[in-house]
Amino acid sequence: MRIFFIFLLAGLTLQGCKNETKSELPILGHREPVERQVEGKTVVDTIYQTIEPFSYLNQDSTLVTEKDFNGKIYVADFFFTSCNTICPVMHRNMLNVYEKFKGNPKVKFLSHSIDSKYDVPSKLKKYADKLGIEGTQWEFVHGSSDSIYNVSAKNYLVAAYEDKTDPQGFVHQGWFILVDENKHMRGAYDGTKDDQVEQMVADMQILLNEKKTNEK
Amino acid sequence: MRRRQMRNRILLISFFSFSLFILFESCSSEEQINYQRYYVNGKGLYEQHCQNCHAKDGTGLKSLYPPLTDTSYIQSNKNQLSCIIKYGLNTKIEIAGKEYHAEMPANAQLSDIDIAQLIVYIGNSFGNKIGYYDASEANADLKNCKF
Numbered sequence: 001m002r003i004f005f006i007f008l009l010a011g012l013t014l015q016g017c018k019n020e021t022k023s024e025l026p027i028l029g030h031r032e033p034v035e036r037q038v039e040g041k042t043v044v045d046t047i048y049q050t051i052e053p054f055s056y057l058n059q060d061s062t063l064v065t066e067k068d069f070n071g072k073i074y075v076a077d078f079f080f081t082s083c084n085t086i087c088p089v090m091h092r093n094m095l096n097v098y099e100k101f102k103g104n105p106k107v108k109f110l111s112h113s114i115d116s117k118y119d120v121p122s123k124l125k126k127y128a129d130k131l132g133i134e135g136t137q138w139e140f141v142h143g144s145s146d147s148i149y150n151v152s153a154k155n156y157l158v159a160a161y162e163d164k165t166d167p168q169g170f171v172h173q174g175w176f177i178l179v180d181e182n183k184h185m186r187g188a189y190d191g192t193k194d195d196q197v198e199q200m201v202a203d204m205q206i207l208l209n210e211k212k213t214n215e216k
Numbered sequence: 217m218r219r220r221q222m223r224n225r226i227l228l229i230s231f232f233s234f235s236l237f238i239l240f241e242s243c244s245s246e247e248q249i250n251y252q253r254y255y256v257n258g259k260g261l262y263e264q265h266c267q268n269c270h271a272k273d274g275t276g277l278k279s280l281y282p283p284l285t286d287t288s289y290i291q292s293n294k295n296q297l298s299c300i301i302k303y304g305l306n307t308k309i310e311i312a313g314k315e316y317h318a319e320m321p322a323n324a325q326l327s328d329i330d331i332a333q334l335i336v337y338i339g340n341s342f343g344n345k346i347g348y349y350d351a352s353e354a355n356a357d358l359k360n361c362k363f
Contacts, residue, residue: 084269
């Protein structure tokens with residue numbers, strides 16, 4: 001009986017810790033203060049970095065733009081289909097997250113291929129099929145290498161570029177970038193680490209709830 | 217007197233059987249030690265060269281990367297595993313009733329003993345049980361690649 005109480009107490013304590021996790025996510029990226037005059041007083045607004053407009057072809061060869069992500073939260077990453085280093089690990093983890101939010105119209109996934117020469121839409125389609133992805137909730141996109149490298153560095157602050165000295169020909173980081181419905185970056189997680197991916201799932205839930213309270 | 221003879225004989229027999237037992241044990245334990253050495257090193261090599269695609273638990277990833285849990289495939293292709301690891305694979309294969317068009321990269325830099333260690337690890341994990349596989353076997357198998 002006493003043991004039972006000890007377990008109960010431990011359980012409650014752990015539960016208590018769980019509830020204390022942060023319930024607000026910061027806005028990442030650079031920011032600018034902008035001054036403006038309101039009724040003779042100077043007011044300072046902060047302009048947060050947003051993801052700039054983009055347009056790519058997805059695995060079905062249809063055009064994908066930032067408009068397809070309006071009113072949704074999404075996770076972005078950078079990969080290529082023939083990669084055998086971190087990409088399989090990242091997409092094994094991403095697949096778990098995808099299955100958790102499958103069918104949720106408020107959640108999308110955006111994987112940019114950084115191998116524009118080889119990963120044409122038909123290759124991306126094959127990859128998506130093999131991964132068991134249907135529909136457009138998870139978009140695998142193809143763009144010119146310039147635009148992809150530009151977007152990765154400027155918009156998502158992820159390093160991705162060609163490197164002839166690398167055995168696979170590319171250098172890229174395994175970040176999962178969480179973007180909210182206002183196209184602000186709200187989190188960055190190492191897509192190869194289970195605990196960080198778990199954290200991302202929790203943070204996605206926070207973003208979804210945040211949206212609900214904003215709507216009220 | 218007869219009793220003493222009897223006792224001596226029993227002592228002698230038990231001594232002999234005991235020493236036989238020791239001899240046998242030490243032989244089998246040497247292979248056991250080798251097996252364990254290969255298995256542990258193989259695990260490290262697996263994490264380095266295979267785990268990204270084939271996963272920690274050998275389940276692969278959907279239809280992209282085949283699992284290593286098909287025990288009958290591993291058992292019946294035991295002598296081809298060295299070739300697959302060293303030279304890669306670029307053909308359609310059927311594993312656990314599912315077709316895979318694998319483009320597995322080669323690992324030409326791996327030595328015979330590395331490959332044997334990998335096979336001991338993979339061949340005795342994920343439900344497989346092919347037992348010990350020596351570096352000399354890898355050397356011989358690499359001369360008879362079918363793929």
